[in-house]
Amino acid sequence: MKLWTVLVLILLCMELQDSACQVLKRKKDGENRNRPGWKRVNARLPDLNGKNVKSHSLLTQVLDKGQFLRLGESTTLTPGRNMELRCKGGHIGWSYPTYLDIFNDSRLSITQSDKYSQLVLTSPSAADTGPYSCWVIVCDGAECQRDPDRTYTSYIYFPDKDHLFVPSVKHFEIVYLRPDRPTVVPCRVTEPQAKTSLHREVPPEEITGNKTQMTYDPTKGFVLQHPTLQLQGVFYCKAVFKETPQISTKYQLLYVEVPSGPPFVSLGASPEAARGDGIVNVTCTVLGEPEVDVSFTWSYPGQDQHPVQVQSSWRLLNRGLGFTTRVSQSTLMVEHMDTMHVGNYVCKAKNQHGETTVTLKINYS
Secondary structure, eight states, X not given: OHHHHHHHHHHHXXXXXXXXXHHHHHHHHHHXXXXXXXXXXXXXXXXXXXXXXXXXXXXXXXXXXXXXXXXOSEEEOOTTSOEEEEEESSSEEEXXXXXXXXXXXXXXXXXXXXXXXXXEESSOOGGGOEEXXXXXXXXXXXXXXXXXXXXEEEEEEOOOTTOSBOOOSOSEEEEEEOTTSOEEEOOOBSSTTOEEEEEETTTTEEEOOOTTTEEEETTTEEEESSOOGGGOEEEEEEEEETTEEEEEEEEEEEEOOOOOSSOEEEEEEESSEEOTTOOEEEEEEEEEOTTOOOEEEEEOTTTTTSOOEEEEEEEEEEETTTEEEEEEEEEXXXXXXXXXXXXXXXXXXXXXXXXEEEEEEEEEO
């Protein structure tokens, strides 16, 4: 009887143990099925200041041993240490501080592979501080354009305690003030933590204002929201970092009140009537914005038979209450006037906003 009881107990124990194992096994299987690594999740990537992560990951910095670092909207790198950037895509465009192109700097090189483009800048310095951008170029046949949805920019600082301001090739720059748009005094810094202020040279004073009047952006300079005539003069910026002050290049601020648009042209002759074998000067004059270039084109009687001399020039002129205007002129000189030179003289002036054509008739006396 005891033996039988023992056998029943052994069988019952084995049955209970098997059931417990099956429960435990089902529990573990259930846990595995619920783990994130075992199922596909379509997660929405976060938006970073209006740029999605796909665009954000376009531009990376190559570190040692093949490691990569995604660049933020602004990045601080060590001057003197070679910079290597990569941008994903088989057809990539780049932009970088313009002076590297102007001076055809051999320190800069760009190579394109099947999967990415690589920009290398050797021995970067404070002067190389600025925006670096890359974008995917998409083509439809022979027409190619920049893809705005796959573009990324990082403003890269190269701090230099001896050059708190980004060095400029100019020791004196002209900045134009307009009443209808903000003006930027372009004293950019290489150290974003530097404390910066704007100063007038004569009379010596610091220019202060609230954020609705004046702001400072280390990637641009001082932004004057509503420029006025009173801000004319010579100015400079001052930066202080770790109790060490430095001043920038000087800026001549000139007030401009000339509307943007096609050239405003006047045409005159001296003398007004041609005389036999005499000289006539026909002058085409444009008053416009100081920094807007103007080109001139002439047509006149006898153009294919008798050559003439054409001389173009421009200068800045203060008008009214200190308004600065650019006077552009083109003078056509006709020597040895005769009847073949009588007729309409046409001047066409063109700028970035459009073109204007004026006509003057020269008579013979």
